[in-house]
Amino acid sequence: MDENKLITFFKKKRKDFPILKQKVKGHDLIYFDNGATSQKPQVVIDSLVEYYTKYNSNVHRGIHTLSEEATLKFEAVRGRVAKFISGNEDEIVFTNGTTQSLNFLAGGLSHKVTKGDEIVISRMEHHANIVPWQELCKRTGAKLKYIELTDDGRLDLKSANKVINDKTRIVSIAHVSNVLGTVNQVKDIIKLAKKFGAYSILDGAQAVPHMKINVRDLDCDFYVFSAHKMYGPTGVGVLYGKYSSLEDLEPVNFGGSMIYEVFGEESTYNKIPFKFEAGTPNIADVIAFEKAINYLEETGLDNITKYEGLLTKYFLEKISQVEDLTLYGPKNPKDRAAVFSFNIEGIHSHDMSSILDKFGIAIRAGHHCAMPLMANYNVSATCRASLGLYNTIEEIDKFIEVLKKAKSIYEKGDIF
Numbered sequence: 001m002d003e004n005k006l007i008t009f010f011k012k013k014r015k016d017f018p019i020l021k022q023k024v025k026g027h028d029l030i031y032f033d034n035g036a037t038s039q040k041p042q043v044v045i046d047s048l049v050e051y052y053t054k055y056n057s058n059v060h061r062g063i064h065t066l067s068e069e070a071t072l073k074f075e076a077v078r079g080r081v082a083k084f085i086s087g088n089e090d091e092i093v094f095t096n097g098t099t100q101s102l103n104f105l106a107g108g109l110s111h112k113v114t115k116g117d118e119i120v121i122s123r124m125e126h127h128a129n130i131v132p133w134q135e136l137c138k139r140t141g142a143k144l145k146y147i148e149l150t151d152d153g154r155l156d157l158k159s160a161n162k163v164i165n166d167k168t169r170i171v172s173i174a175h176v177s178n179v180l181g182t183v184n185q186v187k188d189i190i191k192l193a194k195k196f197g198a199y200s201i202l203d204g205a206q207a208v209p210h211m212k213i214n215v216r217d218l219d220c221d222f223y224v225f226s227a228h229k230m231y232g233p234t235g236v237g238v239l240y241g242k243y244s245s246l247e248d249l250e251p252v253n254f255g256g257s258m259i260y261e262v263f264g265e266e267s268t269y270n271k272i273p274f275k276f277e278a279g280t281p282n283i284a285d286v287i288a289f290e291k292a293i294n295y296l297e298e299t300g301l302d303n304i305t306k307y308e309g310l311l312t313k314y315f316l317e318k319i320s321q322v323e324d325l326t327l328y329g330p331k332n333p334k335d336r337a338a339v340f341s342f343n344i345e346g347i348h349s350h351d352m353s354s355i356l357d358k359f360g361i362a363i364r365a366g367h368h369c370a371m372p373l374m375a376n377y378n379v380s381a382t383c384r385a386s387l388g389l390y391n392t393i394e395e396i397d398k399f400i401e402v403l404k405k406a407k408s409i410y411e412k413g414d415i416f
Ligand SMILES: Cc1ncc(COP(=O)(O)O)c(C=O)c1O
Pocket: 035, 036, 096, 097, 098, 099, 100, 126, 128, 129, 174, 176, 177, 178, 203, 205, 206, 226
C-alpha cells in the first residue's frame, strides 16, 4: 500500500472504535494514551456482551452445553495466540497481564537462582520488570545488574557485554520502552544471554500492538504481554515460554485446575500449560482477546508498523519545532515506536496534561512506572504521547498547535 492509501485505510479504522466518536471538553477526543491502554473495537465489546448473554459458565469442568461451549471457545484462543506469535499451543499460559506474567517468572525461576548469581535488566524497564527481580534478589542473595543507556535512549551494548557474564542467570528486558519508545536490539541481548546459559525474557507489553512478533525467530525463553494494550480487554495477559523453558518453571499459584490429583498430604500437578493456571480464568476477556487478535491481523501488522512509522516520522518533525521542549529517546524514527516522552521547560507534566485535556487530548504525565529511568534523566516526570493505529496526522497537528501555545496558557493560569 502506498502512503496515501495507507492513510485513508487507517482513517476508516476509526469508526470501529465507538469511544472515539465522543467529544471531550467540547473537542473531538484525541486519544494519545495508548501506551497505558488502548481503546477497543466494537467486535471486542460485542464478544464480551455475547459471552455474558449467551453462554456464561465455567470452563474445563462442566459437562453441560454452556460449559462445553465456553471451554471450546476459551481453549481455541490459546491456539490463536500461539499462531499470532509463532509459538505452540502448549507454550501459551494465560495470566491477568504482563505484571503477573513477570511475577510468575520471578517466582517460578527462583529455585534456579542462588547467592552470588546475577539478574540483568536495563535502566529503561517498567516497574513490572524491576520489582519482581528485586524481590527475587532479596530472597536468594542474588544481585540485580543494569544495562545502561546511550545518550539517545538505546541500550548500550558495551554495557550489556559487561554486565552479562557467567554469573548471569536471567536477563529480562523490554522489547519496546514504554517511556522512550526505543525498539531495543533484543536479538543481540538474547544471544548474549544464551552465550552464558542465562534465561532470556522479553517484556513485549509495548511491542505487540505495533509489530509482528515471532518468538521462534527471536529465540527467547519467555515473552510476556497484555491484551489491553493491543485493542483487547483488560485482565488478560500472556506468558509465552519455550516448552523446555516452561519445564524449568515452577508454579507460584496453587489450587483448582492446576492439579492432576490431590491427596490429603500432597498433590500432583496438571500438564503444561495448565499447571500455571490455578483457579477460574478470565473467561470472557480471553474469548474477547481473540477478536482483538483477529482485528490486528485483518488490519495487518506490517501495515500497522508502516503507518505508525509514518506517524512517528511526522510527529518527530513537528515536535522539533516546539520551543523549549526536550524530547527523550532516539531521534531516528527507525529506532522507535510511536511513543514520545517530553517536557516543556517551566511546565510540570501534570499541568501540561491538564492543558491538553482542555482541548480533548489525552496523554499521560508522571513517572510512567519507570522511576529508575526518570532518575537516569534527572527528572521526576515527563509527558508521554503514545499513538495507536486509529491516530492521524491531523490529530498530531492539533496536538502540536496546543503545545505551541501551552506556555501562554500556563502563564495566564488558564489550565483547568
Ligand atoms: C513495558 C511495560 N511492561 C509492563 C507493563 C505492565 O503491564 P500491565 O499493567 O498490563 O500488567 C507495562 C504497562 O504499561 C509496560 O508498558
